[in-house]
Amino acid sequence: MATEIMPGLALQKVDERIMTLNVGPQHPGSGHMRIVVQIDGDYIVACDPDPGYVHRGEEKMAEYRNYITNIPHLERPVIHDSCNVLYPYVLGAEELLGIEVPERAKYVRVIASELNRCIYIMYWLAIYGIFLGHSTMFMWPAGDREFLIDLMEKMSGARVTHAHFVPGGVRNDLPANFEDVCLRHVNYFEKRIKEYAAVFYDNPILISRTQDTGVLSKHDAIRLGTTGSVLRASGVDYDLRIKEPYDVYDELDIHTNVMKEGDAYARSRIPWLDMLESCNIIRQALQKMPKSGSVRTKLKPNPKTKGPATVYKRVESGRGSLGCYIVSDGKTEPYRLKLSVPSFRNLIALPHLLKGEKLGNMPSVYWSLNYWPVEADR
C-alpha cells in the first residue's frame, strides 16, 4: 500500500473508505502516546501505536551515576510501582558488588514490593474504570489505594517515589508497631476490593463491553512475547515469583491466577485476582519475617564492582516480568544498563488485537493490556 520514495518518507495511497485517526498524544484515552488507527466506518482496519513521547533517557543517565545515586531516577518510569521497578536493578547491583542481604531485609522487600503491586493495580484499575465511563470504579480504587499508600509512607517516608530499596537491603527498618497496622490495613483493603466484584466485575454492563473483545489466543500470547497479566489471562501459567523465585518468594505459598478466555474481561480481572493474592503474600511474609535484625548491609559511599561482569535479573512487577541488564567494567558506575520493560512487550499485542474491532472498544482493549506509557519509553 505504501511506497517508500526516500528513507523514512513513504507515499501512502489514499483509499476513500479508510480514514486515519490520531488518538493522542494529548487525548485522555491514550496516555502519553499516540495510536494511529485506520478506520473503515466503525471498524478498525489497522492500528499503529506510536510510543516515545515521554522518553527520558533513563538508561543513558544510569551510565553517569554510581550504584547509589541511580536509585532515585530509576524508579521514575513507574512511580506507582517504584519498588518493583527498582527491584531487578537492586538484585543485579548486589550480585555485581558482591553483598549479602540480611534475612529481615528480604522480607521487608517482599512486603514493600507486594504493597506497591497493589498500589499500581489500584491506579490502573481506577483509569480502566474511567476509560469505560464507570466513575464509581474511578473513585473507589483511588480512595482505597490510600490504605496502602499510608503503609508505604510509614515504611519508607514517601507516598509515591519511595527510594526505599538499596543494594544491600532497604534504607530503614520498619517503624514500631508496623506489623499490626499493616495487617489491619491489608485485611480491610482485601474486604474492600472484594466489594468490587458486585459493582464492577459482575456488572453486566462491563461484561457486555469487555467480553469477547480483543481476544488473544494462548498461541498468540506466547508468539507475541506478552508477559504478566496479559499472558496469564490467555491461559499461560507463568509467574516469575514461582518460576524464578527471588529473595524469599520460594519460602512463601503463592498461587497464580490463570484465565483461559484471553479477552479484555479476563485481562481486567487477572490484576484484581493478583491483588487478592498479594494480600495473602503480605500476611504470610509478616508472619514469617524475623522480628528483629539488621535490614541493611553497610556499604561504602561510592561502591566499586569487583571487575568486568554482566548480570541480568528479572522480577514480576505489577505489569509482568521486568528485567534489568547491567554491564559493569569494574568502575563505580555501570558501563551499560538496560531495562527490559513489560509495558513495551504488551504493547506489541495492540495492533494484533485491535484489527477488526469497533473503534468504541479501543479504550477497553488498550488499557486492559496493563500498559504504562512512561515505562515503555524509559
Added chain:
Amino acid sequence: MGTATGIIRALNSGIKHMAIKRFTLRYPEEKLKFVGDGYQFDPSTGVGIAGLKGRHMLFHDHCTGCQLCSIACEGVAEAIAMVKVPEEQKQNKKSIMPQIDYGKCVFCGLCVDACPFYALYMTNDYELSSFSKEGLIYTPAQLAVKPYVAQDSEIQITARGATHG
C-alpha cells in the same frame, strides 16, 4: 445471573456506601499524622530511622562543612549548594554549610544517608510551596529552624468503614 439482577446488585453495592463514614479528610484543617520526627540516619549502624521525608533540618553545631551531602546530591537533583555562612554563625573551619533548593529536591533522602556527623535530618514539614523560585531556596539559617507541625489525623478502621479520625 441475569442482566437485571446484575445491575440491581451493582446499584445495591453502591447504595450501601451511603451508610459508610466519609473517608476523605478536610486537608488544611486536618493533617495526616506521620511516624516519628522524619527520616533520620544513624551512620554507626548504617541503617535509617523510619519517618517522613520532608523538609531538611540542619544542626549547625554538628555540621563540619565536609560537602558529602552536596556530593551525594550531585547525580540526583543537584539541589544542595555549599554556601558561606556569616561570621557570627560560623561553626566549622571552612564556614560553609548546605543550602537546599526545594525547587529541585526530590526528597530521596540520600543526603541524610551521606552525612556522617548526625547533622542533616529530615522533618515532617511538607508544605513548602512559595510564590517565587527564590522562596524555595532554604539558607542554612532557615534550615536550622525546627518546623512546627500539627498533624493528628490517622486512618481508623471501624465497623462502619474506614475514616480519618
